Amino acid sequence: MILKPRLEDLKIIGFYLGKIIIGLALTMVIPILIALCFGEINPALDFFISIEISALFGLLLVKICQTDKDLNWMQGMIVVSLSWVVAMILGAIPLYLSGHWKSFLDACFDAMSGFATTGLTLVGNLDHLSYTHNLWRHLIMFLGGQGIVVIALSFFVRGFSGAFKMYVGEARDEKIMPNVINTSRFIWMVSIVYLILGTLALGITGMFMGMQPVNAFFHGACVFMAAFDTGGFSPQSQNMLYYHSFAYEVITVILMVLGALNFKLHYHLWMGNRKELIKNIETRTLFVTIIATFSIVAVGLAQTGIYPAATILFRKGFYQLISGHTGTGFQTIYAGQFGTEWNQLALVGVILAMGLGGAVCSTTGAIKMLRIGIIFKAFKEDLKRIIMPEGAIVIEKFHHIREVFLEDKLVRSALIITLAYIILYGLGALVGMFYGYSFVGALFESTSAAANVGLSCGITNIAMPAALKVTYILQMWAGRLEFMSVFTILGFLFASLKGK
Amino acid sequence: MKKDFKLILIILFLIFSSQRFAFSQSLNSDELIKNAKEYDGKLITYSGEAIGDLMLRGEFAWVNINDGQNALGIWISSALAKEIKFMGNYKFRGDSLEVIGIFHRACLEHGGDLDIHAQSLRKTGSGRIVKEKLNFDKVNLSFILLGALFFIWILTLFKHK
Numbered sequence: 001m002i003l004k005p006r007l008e009d010l011k012i013i014g015f016y017l018g019k020i021i022i023g024l025a026l027t028m029v030i031p032i033l034i035a036l037c038f039g040e041i042n043p044a045l046d047f048f049i050s051i052e053i054s055a056l057f058g059l060l061l062v063k064i065c066q067t068d069k070d071l072n073w074m075q076g077m078i079v080v081s082l083s084w085v086v087a088m089i090l091g092a093i094p095l096y097l098s099g100h101w102k103s104f105l106d107a108c109f110d111a112m113s114g115f116a117t118t119g120l121t122l123v124g125n126l127d128h129l130s131y132t133h134n135l136w137r138h139l140i141m142f143l144g145g146q147g148i149v150v151i152a153l154s155f156f157v158r159g160f161s162g163a164f165k166m167y168v169g170e171a172r173d174e175k176i177m178p179n180v181i182n183t184s185r186f187i188w189m190v191s192i193v194y195l196i197l198g199t200l201a202l203g204i205t206g207m208f209m210g211m212q213p214v215n216a217f218f219h220g221a222c223v224f225m226a227a228f229d230t231g232g233f234s235p236q237s238q239n240m241l242y243y244h245s246f247a248y249e250v251i252t253v254i255l256m257v258l259g260a261l262n263f264k265l266h267y268h269l270w271m272g273n274r275k276e277l278i279k280n281i282e283t284r285t286l287f288v289t290i291i292a293t294f295s296i297v298a299v300g301l302a303q304t305g306i307y308p309a310a311t312i313l314f315r316k317g318f319y320q321l322i323s324g325h326t327g328t329g330f331q332t333i334y335a336g337q338f339g340t341e342w343n344q345l346a347l348v349g350v351i352l353a354m355g356l357g358g359a360v361c362s363t364t365g366a367i368k369m370l371r372i373g374i375i376f377k378a379f380k381e382d383l384k385r386i387i388m389p390e391g392a393i394v395i396e397k398f399h400h401i402r403e404v405f406l407e408d409k410l411v412r413s414a415l416i417i418t419l420a421y422i423i424l425y426g427l428g429a430l431v432g433m434f435y436g437y438s439f440v441g442a443l444f445e446s447t448s449a450a451a452n453v454g455l456s457c458g459i460t461n462i463a464m465p466a467a468l469k470v471t472y473i474l475q476m477w478a479g480r481l482e483f484m485s486v487f488t489i490l491g492f493l494f495a496s497l498k499g500k
Numbered sequence: 501m502k503k504d505f506k507l508i509l510i511i512l513f514l515i516f517s518s519q520r521f522a523f524s525q526s527l528n529s530d531e532l533i534k535n536a537k538e539y540d541g542k543l544i545t546y547s548g549e550a551i552g553d554l555m556l557r558g559e560f561a562w563v564n565i566n567d568g569q570n571a572l573g574i575w576i577s578s579a580l581a582k583e584i585k586f587m588g589n590y591k592f593r594g595d596s597l598e599v600i601g602i603f604h605r606a607c608l609e610h611g612g613d614l615d616i617h618a619q620s621l622r623k624t625g626s627g628r629i630v631k632e633k634l635n636f637d638k639v640n641l642s643f644i645l646l647g648a649l650f651f652i653w654i655l656t657l658f659k660h661k
Contacts, residue, residue, distance in 0.1 A: 040590065045638040052645035056652060063656045097638070127551040127566050130590040210555030210562070236552055236564070238571045244555070244562045246611060306537075306605070312612035334570065334614060336533040341605070 004499030005492060009075060011065040016079045017086065018061030020149065024087055025054035027143060028094070028136075035132040043132035046097035054090045077488035080149055084477055088112040091140050098133045100124050102462050105469055110137065112473045115144035116480035117363055119232020119329030119454020120445075120472065122462050126237040131218060134235050138222040142195075144480075145229025145259070145363035146187050190266050191228065198224035198255055205247050223248075227255035229363045232329025232454030239331045240319075249315070252330055253322050260286070260326035260358025262370075264401055281373040281398045282359040286325075289372065293353040294321050300346025317346070320455065325353035327364035329454020338457035344440050347457070351444050354453045355425060365452030365479045367421045371414035373398060378411040420483045424450045424475055431471045432459060450475040524600045529570035532603060536614060540605035546572065546616055547598045547624065551588040554581060565597055574599050575610065576618040586627025596625030 028051045035044035071079065091114065092107035101107040106122040113120045114137055123129065123137075199220045206216030219235050226233045236242040240252065258266075265283070268276040277283055297317045307313040316333060323330045338347060357366025381396040388394060396406040404410075425447045432442025437459055445459040449472040460472070478486045526545040548567035555562040561581040564571045566588070576599075588594025601618035604610075 041632055042635050042638065045635065045642055048642050049638060049645060052642060052649055056645065056649050059649070059652055059656070063652075127571060127588060128590055210557055211553045215553055236571070237566065238564060238573070241573060241613060242552060242564055242571070244573050244610060244613060244615075249611075307612050308606060308608050312606060312608065316606070316612045332611075332613070334533045336530075337536070337614065340534055341536060 003495065005496055008067075008069070011067050012069055012071060012075050013078050013082070014061045014065030015067045016071060016075075017082055018058045018063075018065065020079070020083045021054055021058030021061065021086060021090065024090060025051050025058055027139070028054065030139060031094070031132045031136045034135045035130070038131045040130045040132050043094075043098065043130040046094040047132065047136070049097065050090065050093040053093060057086075057090070074488055074492065077485040078492055081477075081481060081485035081489045083149060084112075084115060084481065087115050087140075087144075088473070088477075091115060091136075094136060095123075095133065098129065100126070100129055100133070105466060106462065109469050109473055111140065112476050113454070114138075114140035114231065114233065116452050116476040117141050117145045117229050117231040117327070117365070118449060118452045118476045118480075119226070120449060120456055120460045120476075121233060122460065122469070124462060126235075134222060135218075137233050138225040138231070138235075141229045141231030141233060142191070142225040145225075145231065146191055147184075186267065187263050190263060190270070194228055194255075194258065195221070195224055198228060198251075201251050202248070205245065205251060206243075209243060209245050209248070223252065224255060227252045227328060227330065228259040230256060230259040230327040230329075230358065230365075230452075231363075232323070234330070241332055241334070246315075249319055249332060252328075253319065256322055256326040256328045256330070259328070260362055260364050262359040262361045264361055265359065268401065276401065279399045281377075281400050282369040285369040285373040285376070286358065289353070289356050289369070290322070290325055293325065293349050293356075294318060296349030296352065297321050297346045300343050300349060303345065304341065304343050306341050321350060321353050324350045324448075324453055324455050325356065326358050327354070327366055327451060327453045329448070329456075331455060335456040335458040335460075338444070338455075339441060347440050347444055350455065351440075351447050354444075354447045354451045354455065355421065357451055365450075367418050367451075370400060371418055373400075374406065374410055374414040375418065377406050378414075381406060417482060421450065421479070424478060428471055428475050431468060435465050435468055445472075446475065450479040452476060452479050527603075529567050529572050532572065533570065533614065536603075536605035539603045542603055543600065543619070544603045544616065545598060545600050546574075546603075547596070548572075549588045550584050550586070550594040550597055550627070554584055554587055556581070563597075565599065573610075573613060573615040574601065574618050575607075575615055576601075576621060580618060580621045583621060583623055588627065591630055591632070593627045593630055595623055595627040598622045598624050 028047050031047045032044050035047065088108050088111045091111035092104060095101050095110055096104050096107035100123050101110065102122070102124060109120070109122050199217060202220030202223050203217035206219055207213055211219065222235045225231065234240065234242065240249065262282055265276060265280060294317065298313065301307060301313050301317050307316055319332050333341070355366055356372055357368045358364030360368045360370045377396050377398050381394055384394045397403050398406060425443065428446025428450055429439065429443040432446055433439060441457050441459060444457045447453070448455050524543040524545045526547070527539065529546070532539055532544070532546070546565065546567070548565040548571070550563050551566045551571055552564050556578055559578055561576055561578050563574045563576055563581060563584060565574055584595050584597065586592050586595045598621070599616060599618045600620045601616045603616050605614060606612040607615050
């Protein structure tokens with residue numbers, strides 16, 4: 001028998017959701033400070049209005065649903081999935097008020113794309129967007145990359161046992177420190193240290209490239225946030241092509257790879273355990289899949305003959321591939337060139353890379369390396385069972401921070417999530433094909449949205465059908481949360497309608 | 501003799517002017533990106549607004565020109581780039597420029613970028629400062645919302661008591 005949710009369930013969900021919204025409202029103070037620095041009056045007003053609306057909404061929820069009860073698993077999952085939807089709507093308000101987005105749906109698309117660290121965009125006239133709004137576009141990637149709930153856990157929540165339920169709901173199930181609040185704080189510490197170093201590196205490079213110092217460091221901070229959080233937004237409409245710089249490309253590749261690594265691995269590297277980088281199943285799998293997918297891309301590009309030298313083929317092919325594999329979405333070619341210049345083999349190489357993704361407990365989306373590694377190990381174990389004598393005991397192990405025995409439940413869990421992602425990629429491609437796009441093009445864009453990548457072959461634009469925009473928003477949301485919280489909210493809605 | 505000299509001058513003028521204009525087809529960024537193979541290595545004319553930063557690199561510079569659809573990178577000599585005074589961003593409307601140059605689908609010199617190597621540059625319109633006018637609708641809305649926020653806060657205080 002399915003039980004109808006009680007009023008108490010709604011109150012607990014509303015209370016914690018309200019707290020997260022108030023936290024989100026506070027983050028909007030940062031763009032206001034930038035607006036004051038650059039003397040941008042109307043953008044400051046946009047954020048002032050957005051803070052007021054968010055604070056009103058958050059305060060009302062907290063007061064109406066006042067409770068001192070803790071979250072259970074179902075409530076925790078629902079708080080997380082609703083937080084991302086509410087964050088999208090509230091985060092879209094300042095974008096829409098700027099007048100650079102044609103409709104509120106377009107602004108919501110970019111807000112979800114930002115929070116989910118995707119990078120697909122529907123902004124109009126980006127080259128004339130204010131510093132304030134541009135910073136917000138990148139800041140939401142930084143916030144979303146660490147996790148909206150992680151922000152609340154780090155700064156606005158003073159310890160409650162339901163924290164772990166929300167933390168898991170946000171597709172992070174690894175505790176780096178003894179508890180999730182300390183883990184969240186560690187994730188922020190790592191990110192802020194890299195933010196300072198990355199901004200300095202990109203800012204100084206920008207100045208050598210001939211950019212004005214203020215612009216160089218502003219772009220440096222924005223590009224860092226988009227690269228490390230594997231987001232893919234850029235302050236200018238040309239994305240990485242704007243900079244015309246090899247040094248910038250090299251730095252962003254390093255940042256993208258750092259962003260695609262597990263935060264737990266970062267912790268071990270910081271503690272001086274460098275061997276973990278070589279032994280870890282995720283980094284090994286990442287290395288193998290990069291070589292495999294790049295080989296496909298390279299053969300495809302060589303067939304087209306578009307790039308006049310091998311070094312250029314490597315530079316263009318490898319950059320788009322790493323950008324896709326790490327789930328970033330930076331491009332050094334125009335979106336239209338994917339469709340007109342690259343052949344289908346090269347595109348399939350990039351689609352595979354996008355679909356695989358980076359490490360678990362990182363800022364990337366997609367299936368992720370740990371699951372691919374586990375599936376490969378399970379395949380290897382089954383092969384051994386066939387080859388070896390019947391009586392032989394076959395045990396498979398893998399190294400992920402510690403030695404782990406390969407158990408059936410691990411393999412099952414990895415396969416279920418992998419299957420869910422493949423279905424999600426396929427469903428988006430079907431919708432794309434319904435609107436008349438080619439199979440490869442539709443699959444490319446769908447995988448990019450669902451795997452939170454942001455590479456585009458040109459389908460994502462202001463004029464695309466509204467239903468396709470909604471499809472990609474749902475894909476970005478489900479892909480970022482890795483399904484469990486999304487399934488829970490669907491179950492909750494079903495129980496509300498059919499439960500007794 | 502004088503007539504012949506005039507005729508030669510006219511013919512020479514026609515030859516040179518036709519070389520400059522007949523081969524430099526005026527194209528927008530969408531056409532160039534979609535048909536990159538067709539225009540690769542050809543002399544083209546491209547127009548738009550200079551945006552972002554003017555990035556000086558020794559004797560040359562990068563200028564990004566947006567024609568309303570996309571922005572393309574223009575590799576230009578620093579001497580020509582001196583003509584550019586305004587670069588477009590939130591506070592400025594950039595200079596409107598017309599560039600005649602060689603289009604590259606995947607430039608060998610610049611890591612395979614799609615770009616244009618400018619041979620000449622003409623300013624077709626001067627940029628300007630964009631004055632930001634205070635939006636009073638937004639001011640009013642923010643005051644109304646502030647009042648509502650204050651009201652809710654007062655209500656919650658009463659509820660507590």
